[in-house]
Amino acid sequence: MKQQELEKNKEYKYGFTTEIESIRAPKGLNEEVIKFISKIKKEPDWMLAWRLKAFTRLKSLKEPNWQKPKYPKINYQDLYYYSAPKSASDKPKSLSEVDPKLIETYKKLGIPLQEQKRLSGIAVDAVFDSVSVATTFKEELTKKGIIFCPISEAIRNHPDLVKKYLGSVIPITDHYFATLNSAVFTDGSFVYIPEGVRCPMELSTYFRINASETGQFERTLIIADKGSYVSYLEGCTAPMRDENQLHAANVELVALDDAEIKYSTVQNWYPGDKDGKGGIYNFVTKRGACRGKNSKISWTQVETGSAITWKYPSCILQGDNSVGEFYSIAITNNHQKADTGTKMIHLGKNTKSKIISKGISAGFADNTYRGLVKINSKANNARNYTQCDSLLMGNKCGAHTIPYIENKNSTSSIEHEATTSKISEEQLFYCNQRGLNQEEAVSLIVNGFCKEVLQQLPMEFAVEAQKLVGISLEGSVG
Amino acid sequence: MLDIKELSASIEGKKILKSFNLKIKAGEVHAIMGPNGSGKSTLANILSGRKGYEIEGAISYEGKDLLKIPIEERAQKGIFLAFQYPTEIPGVNTNNFLKTSLNAIRKFRGLKELDSLEFLKLVKEKSKNLKIEEKILSRQLNVGFSGGEKKKNEILQMTILEPKLAILDETDSGLDIDALRIVSDGVNSLRNKNRSFLIITHYQRLLDYIKPDFVHVLVNGKIVKTGHSELAQELEKDGYEGVATAR
Numbered sequence: 026m027k028q029q030e031l032e033k034n035k036e037y038k039y040g041f042t043t044e045i046e047s048i049r050a051p052k053g054l055n056e057e058v059i060k061f062i063s064k065i066k067k068e069p070d071w072m073l074a075w076r077l078k079a080f081t082r083l084k085s086l087k088e089p090n091w092q093k094p095k096y097p098k099i100n101y102q103d104l105y106y107y108s109a110p111k112s113a114s115d116k117p118k119s120l121s122e123v124d125p126k127l128i129e130t131y132k133k134l135g136i137p138l139q140e141q142k143r144l145s146g147i148a149v150d151a152v153f154d155s156v157s158v159a160t161t162f163k164e165e166l167t168k169k170g171i172i173f174c175p176i177s178e179a180i181r182n183h184p185d186l187v188k189k190y191l192g193s194v195i196p197i198t199d200h201y202f203a204t205l206n207s208a209v210f211t212d213g214s215f216v217y218i219p220e221g222v223r224c225p226m227e228l229s230t231y232f233r234i235n236a237s238e239t240g241q242f243e244r245t246l247i248i249a250d251k252g253s254y255v256s257y258l259e260g261c262t263a264p265m266r267d268e269n270q271l272h273a274a275n276v277e278l279v280a281l282d283d284a285e286i287k288y289s290t291v292q293n294w295y296p297g298d299k300d301g302k303g304g305i306y307n308f309v310t311k312r313g314a315c316r317g318k319n320s321k322i323s324w325t326q327v328e329t330g331s332a333i334t335w336k337y338p339s340c341i342l343q344g345d346n347s348v349g350e351f352y353s354i355a356i357t358n359n360h361q362k363a364d365t366g367t368k369m370i371h372l373g374k375n376t377k378s379k380i381i382s383k384g385i386s387a388g389f390a391d392n393t394y395r396g397l398v399k400i401n402s403k404a405n406n407a408r409n410y411t412q413c414d415s416l417l418m419g420n421k422c423g424a425h426t427i428p429y430i431e432n433k434n435s436t437s438s439i440e441h442e443a444t445t446s447k448i449s450e451e452q453l454f455y456c457n458q459r460g461l462n463q464e465e466a467v468s469l470i471v472n473g474f475c476k477e478v479l480q481q482l483p484m485e486f487a488v489e490a491q492k493l494v495g496i497s498l499e500g501s502v503g
Numbered sequence: 504m505l506d507i508k509e510l511s512a513s514i515e516g517k518k519i520l521k522s523f524n525l526k527i528k529a530g531e532v533h534a535i536m537g538p539n540g541s542g543k544s545t546l547a548n549i550l551s552g553r554k555g556y557e558i559e560g561a562i563s564y565e566g567k568d569l570l571k572i573p574i575e576e577r578a579q580k581g582i583f584l585a586f587q588y589p590t591e592i593p594g595v596n597t598n599n600f601l602k603t604s605l606n607a608i609r610k611f612r613g614l615k616e617l618d619s620l621e622f623l624k625l626v627k628e629k630s631k632n633l634k635i636e637e638k639i640l641s642r643q644l645n646v647g648f649s650g651g652e653k654k655k656n657e658i659l660q661m662t663i664l665e666p667k668l669a670i671l672d673e674t675d676s677g678l679d680i681d682a683l684r685i686v687s688d689g690v691n692s693l694r695n696k697n698r699s700f701l702i703i704t705h706y707q708r709l710l711d712y713i714k715p716d717f718v719h720v721l722v723n724g725k726i727v728k729t730g731h732s733e734l735a736q737e738l739e740k741d742g743y744e745g746v747a748t749a750r
Contacts, residue, residue: 449590450554451590452590452592454553454554454574454590455586455589455590455592456592456604457552457573457574457575457578458551458552458574458575458577458578458583458584458586459578459600459604459607459608459660459664460575460578460579460604460607460608460611460664461575461603461604461607462573462575462607463575465603465607469592469595469600469603470592470595472594472595473592473593473594473595473643473644474593474594475594476594476595477594
């Protein structure tokens with residue numbers, strides 16, 4: 026490797042590409058490509074029809090433009106919509122059959138695909154470039170009746186569940202990027218937890234963008250049946266690349282009576298270089314429906330990557346006494362931009378929501394919290410608590426807090442607190458005087474600032490996330 | 504160990520230290536006394552590396568040019584400052600901070616980093632010796648601490664980090680008699696032939712508990728008198744002005 030490339034790799038820890046021959050759909054967005062995707066996935070006709078319906082709808086939609094971060098016009102005809110590692114058409118039956126290059130990539134990413142996994146109690150459905158390659162722990166989960174598989178598999182094997190719930194939280198008519206995803210999604214995870222079952226382990230998927238110029242359109246659907254519980258982890262890294270890449274995933278969660286879903290994300294995609302060149306566009310739609318009474322959905326996200334992060338993991342609190350939570354850390358450095366937050370839609374009685382958002386902005390970055398708390402007329406005694414804290418580093422970055430509140434019920438209570446602060450010279454000096462260098466000091470102070478959110482992450486993830494917080498801000502204080 | 508020669512320092516054009524000279528040998532305890540605004544804290548700041556001063560003169564620490572050493576490296580090389588006003592760092596657990604700090608310093612010194620269990624054992628022992636309640640260690644660093652708790656926490660950090668040169672910047676101010684005793688016990692228990700102290704104080708009171716080898720009187724950025732521990736009593740009697748004029 027040339028010296029220059031080595032230097033580059035040092036800047037982005039996960040910047041490497043695996044050389045695996047890819048099968049690709051031809052460039053462009055049209056019915057033929059959608060049929061190609063559907064065919065290669067061996068989908069039933071109803072699925073193709075659903076996709077084409079979404080595509081028809083898409084043609085009448087325009088990209089939204091109300092967000093703060095603007096981006097150059099995307100030429101949707103110039104993207105590849107399907108790309109898969111070649112070896113995947115010949116699906117491996119066990120780990121030993123998995124392409125060793127893939128395994129190597131996972132190792133670099135620190136994904137514990139072998140025995141360590143059993144020890145750490147994580148089942149990984151690893152998505153490598155749109156196709157799930159290896160699913161583990163299946164047996165243990167199957168015993169409990171839990172379904173955890175690639176969504177393409179669920180479409181073939183569990184059509185009733187998929188038909189009933191797919192698009193029931195994010196309809197194909199929703200908005201441009203969500204509809205685009207419905208038309209061309211390639212793969213993702215499917216989880217079903219049967220009535221009364223507590224999922225015995227954290228379910229985890231690592232997403233990774235690999236083949237050049239491939240937009241990623243993941244689709245995830247998680248259903249927690251009555252009285253069940255599941256904790257799901259999503260984490261991602263991407264190899265370094267120059268041209269921008271679009272990522273428009275859809276994640277739908279459905280919690281029925283007394284069920285609870287905990288969804289945690291650590292997002293660390295390529296943010297672009299120091300001058301803002303390259304990086305991923307992360308335009309994701311995540312929405313959960315607390316459909317049953319006493320149900321609960323909790324989103325936790327640590328967003329450190331991407332050139333632009335644009336997402337609002339939301340909760341529709343339909344069932345009486347249901348609870349929605351949103352814990353977020355968004356870190357932007359250099360020229361990164363984030364416009365993120367949540368929507369809490371209170372429909373049922375005695376519904377509760379809690380929003381804790383920590384935004385950290387450094388370099389030339391711009392960080393916006395945008396959130397909606399909506400209390401419907403029938404949501405008697407609904408309660409919301411919102412806390413938005415922003416931390417600024419340096420004097421060239423920005424932090425914005427845009428809370429929307431719509432209240433149609435006088436018995437509700439809504440609280441909003443917001444702070445903006447800077448890391449003080451005093452704090453840095455104190456840490457330096459105790460032997461910590463500038464980067465260690467920043468990492469320590471910022472981790473303290475984010476503590477309430479980091480505490481929400483499952484143990485295995487929390488450690489990784491803490492490190493990530495430090496790494497993301499390296500070089501931000503001169 | 505420490506040799507300060509003709510040190511002048513100013514901040515925003517205002518001269519604070521003027522041709523200041525001081526030599527501290529290994530194992531010695533020096534006290535610097537002086538009225539408000541005489542430059543005591545400036546001296547502590549410059550030795551620990553705080554930015555914002557224009558400095559002339561030379562400071563050598565263990566034979567090296569101290570002014571060229573970055574702040575954290577000074578700490579790693581054994582310079583410890585007990586802050587006059589310890590900073591609050593919200594969200595950071597006191598124990599965790601102390602462990603991170605200790606391991607950074609141990610790493611620099613080529614010692615094995617302590618794991619959580621080993622560290623907790625050490626902290627338990629040290630805080631017990633100093634009669635510091637352990638519960639403050641599980642709180643956020645200095646957040647909501649009383650003045651006394653903050654100062655005791657500084658002394659606990661000092662005993663754990665085992666510095667070579669400890670600078671105490673008015674650690675005694677605002678302390679009640681019990682806390683004062685804890686602070687003094689901390690210092691006295693650490694005194695040995697290799698470790699030096701620079702104790703900055705307003706009052707002679709602290710020096711009843713810690714017997715210094717030398718007492719310096721700092722007025723207007725200059726040492727106007729140097730003596731042994733009796734000088735502190737003289738000061739208490741005659742005031743800074745009396746001592747400064749009666750040369």
